[in-house]
Amino acid sequence: MTAFFSSLYVHVPFCVKKCKYCSFYSLPYDEDLEKLYIKALLKEIEIAKQLPHLLKTLYIGGGTPSCLSIHGLKKLLSSLRESFKIASELEFSIEINPKTVSGEKLDLLKDYGINRLSIGVQSFNDKELLFLGRIHNAQDAVRTVEIALEKGFENISIDLIYGIPGQTLKGWEESLHIAVNMHIRHISLYELSIEKNTPLREEILKGKFLLPSEDDITGMYEFATDFLREKGFIKYEISNFAKRGFECKHNITYWLRMPYLGLGPSAHSFIDRKRFHNPSDLFAYSESLQSGELAWIEDYRVDELEELREKIFLGLRMTEGITITQKCLLEFMKNFEREKLLTFSENRVKLTDRGMLVSNEIFALVLSHIDSCPVCKQE
Ligand code: SF4
Numbered sequence: 001m002t003a004f005f006s007s008l009y010v011h012v013p014f015c016v017k018k019c020k021y022c023s024f025y026s027l028p029y030d031e032d033l034e035k036l037y038i039k040a041l042l043k044e045i046e047i048a049k050q051l052p053h054l055l056k057t058l059y060i061g062g063g064t065p066s067c068l069s070i071h072g073l074k075k076l077l078s079s080l081r082e083s084f085k086i087a088s089e090l091e092f093s094i095e096i097n098p099k100t101v102s103g104e105k106l107d108l109l110k111d112y113g114i115n116r117l118s119i120g121v122q123s124f125n126d127k128e129l130l131f132l133g134r135i136h137n138a139q140d141a142v143r144t145v146e147i148a149l150e151k152g153f154e155n156i157s158i159d160l161i162y163g164i165p166g167q168t169l170k171g172w173e174e175s176l177h178i179a180v181n182m183h184i185r186h187i188s189l190y191e192l193s194i195e196k197n198t199p200l201r202e203e204i205l206k207g208k209f210l211l212p213s214e215d216d217i218t219g220m221y222e223f224a225t226d227f228l229r230e231k232g233f234i235k236y237e238i239s240n241f242a243k244r245g246f247e248c249k250h251n252i253t254y255w256l257r258m259p260y261l262g263l264g265p266s267a268h269s270f271i272d273r274k275r276f277h278n279p280s281d282l283f284a285y286s287e288s289l290q291s292g293e294l295a296w297i298e299d300y301r302v303d304e305l306e307e308l309r310e311k312i313f314l315g316l317r318m319t320e321g322i323t324i325t326q327k328c329l330l331e332f333m334k335n336f337e338r339e340k341l342l343t344f345s346e347n348r349v350k351l352t353d354r355g356m357l358v359s360n361e362i363f364a365l366v367l368s369h370i371d372s373c374p375v376c377k378q379e
Contacts, residue, residue, distance in 0.1 A: 003272035007253040008084065010076070011264030012062040013037065013282055016100060020133035020203075023279040026063040027265035033282065034072045037264075040286035042079050044263050047294055049083040049273070051261065056249035057091045058084075064120075066096035070108060077112035091249045093118055093157075098136035098144040102113035106151045116155040117250070118188075124175040128164050133199075136176075139216045145182050155246055157186035161219040164192050165209035172220045173227070180231045185246035189224055189239050191217060194312045203216050218357055225353055237316045238356045255314045257307070275299040305377060309370060321350030326379040332369045336362060 014029040014037070015022075027033060027239045058080065068076065083311075093116035094109060108115075121141040125127050129137055135143075148156055158179055162172055179187055194211075203209055212220075225235060233241040237255065240248065253260055262269045268282035273363050276296040276343050288295040302310065308326070317321040324347055333349055336342040341355035341362060351359060370376045 005259040006056040007260035008058045009262040009265040010060045011053040013265045015064045020199040029067045044290045045083045056087045059250040080114040098140035118157045122161045124178040153207040156184045159188045163217045186242040273302045323347045328375040351374040
């Protein structure tokens with residue numbers, strides 16, 4: 001294996017309680033499970049540090065990393081710091097949730113060089129938070145941002161969800177107003193998606209709740225785009241808005257398809273043009289590291305055609321767009337120009353704001369063209 005990576009992701013598989021819309025791999029937090037996880041992770045770090053790397057971005061996500069104990073966090077952070085070669089300008093992010101973070105934990109994160117917090121706020125409306133099954137309320141979220149600012153974190157991002165049953169455009173606007181008044185530098189907006197095997201899906205199938213209409217959801221996204229632009233946020237990706245210079249470098253490596261290594265159960269890696277993932281089970285993950293090898297399960301090798309597909313559904317998400325050199329594909333994509341969904345500047349293709357609203361449909365049509373067109377396959 002020769003590939004070099006500059007981005008590292010660490011998955012923490014614990015949450016206090018499962019939110020009813022969530023399909024990520026996570027377990028209820030438990031002290032003994034934390035010990036098992038940390039032991040396995042330190043072993044994985046020992047193996048992974050031997051791969052060629054120089055870290056420019058490091059991201060601890062989950063799950064809920066902030067529900068780890070102080071002792072567990074110290075072990076994890078000191079092992080990362082001591083084991084990997086780190087560039088002088090490291091973007092070091094961690095996801096935290098209101099209710100599982102204290103001033104003491106924030107001090108610890110700062111001491112270990114974490115310089116970017118991603119806070120799982122989701123909403124500043126208590127009814128919406130209750131509906132989602134979150135363990136915090138709006139006041140907890142505001143207080144968490146305030147404490148983080150007091151502790152000197154300058155690069156704070158929050159997540160917000162729209163399209164929640166019962167959510168109104170007015171309620172959404174209020175959440176956005178609160179967000180921009182708090183000196184945060186980055187906002188990620190996610191449409192609530194109804195994932196398989198989640199309690200939310202069951203409830204919706206039973207007709208317990210109605211999702212907002214397509215028009216309402218479009219209205220919420222359009223309002224957010226206009227409002228955040230007005231407040232000085234740049235939309236640099238379909239769901240992500242940042243003050244200049246505060247774009248998330250780590251996530252950009254995913255969209256630009258640069259190599260990265262993922263550690264922890266269910267973490268994904270892209271190394272040497274191959275996509276891998278670790279077992280989505282803490283015990284299987286821990287067990288497979290006993291062999292002294294990484295717990296990788298290979299998904300697929302990215303050949304040229306796959307590279308083109310990935311460029312469409314990952315690269316095109318970014319507002320700077322992608323360069324397409326294949327003539328046939330470029331011609332096909334020009335069909336979307338007439339409907340003002342894509343713009344073209346020579347070979348550079350970008351989604352318009354309108355295109356971003358229907359990006360999944362555009363990606364599906366372009367991918368299906370690539371799969372069925374003999375010319376594209378040859379170019
Ligand atoms: S806190 Fe995040 S990872 Fe955990 S259950 Fe809720 S949405 Fe999922």
